[in-house]
Amino acid sequence: MTEALIASPDGGATGPAALATELPRGRSPGWWGMLLFVTTEATLFAVLLGSYFYLRFQAAAQWPPPRTGPPELTLPLVMTALLLPSSLPVIWAEHGIRRGQRWRLRLGLALTLLLGLAFVGLLLMEYDEKLASLTVTTDTYGSLFYVVTGFHGLHVTVGLLMLAWLLAASTGGRLDARRHEPVRLVAMYWHFVGAVWVAVLFTVYLSPRL
């Protein structure tokens, strides 16, 4: 009866049955929740990076201001080389736990955790060097630099906490071939953090040299 009611007379894409198709299929509420969370965070970064370019074009001809000079690239490029490949061990770990291989999950998570910690360590090193000449209150550029990179660093730190929690859960035996959804959700967040870094790298570090 229901099938007859919802079936489209023309069987087309705008019929009720076609419109009611779940796409993508079989995702958990947690997956949708993480997708929404990542979307809202992406909006936040889009606004931050938009503000960067808006203020940059409103500012004087030379950007960054002459006393600051363009940002050094060595450290950010090393940070990129650490953060972007750190998504690979998470993928490897996720595939492993789907097959019930807990050792792969632990090893993958531990590797990602180490790479992420190294990234945050280098970010703090960069801050330590920069703070001697540029602070968040020095000028507009300083405010933008610390707010954008600081927000991203905060997101990496939250990701590290998630990874540490997963690692603890995996050693406690709470994740296996049937219960591995949290790994998928944390992996989504970690990939997002890596993708945002590419935008931050281009905006904050590379665009002043273009």
Added chain:
Amino acid sequence: MGVVRTPDARARRRGGLLLWFTAFGGAAAWSAHALAAWSIDELTCATGRRDIAGVPLGIALVCATVAPAAVTVVALALAWRAWRRTSAGARSGDRGVERAQMVALIGLWSNALFLTIILLGAAAVMVFPPC
């Protein structure tokens, strides 16, 4: 009453994608409009020019407004169609169709809102000089 056929796999996939478009088409079009119109205006004015490759800046801004507005109108029309066509099915108590009807209704309101925002932006382009 004609023969009732259930949609094939291709039609179902297209239907699912269509519902995504009805929900987010207007928002995506407005985002593209805001980014394109603003960056074209700011970057061109910053260089002191009033044209882009020979095209007057005002015309370029109108194009960056009309195209997203057209996409939003299409999304709005599809949301209306989806809402109408899911109404009968939703009364049958089918959860999937009820969900589709709710998404279509959200699409109706959000596309109307984003269309209004885009058109108000267009009004500003018509009244004020671009630089």
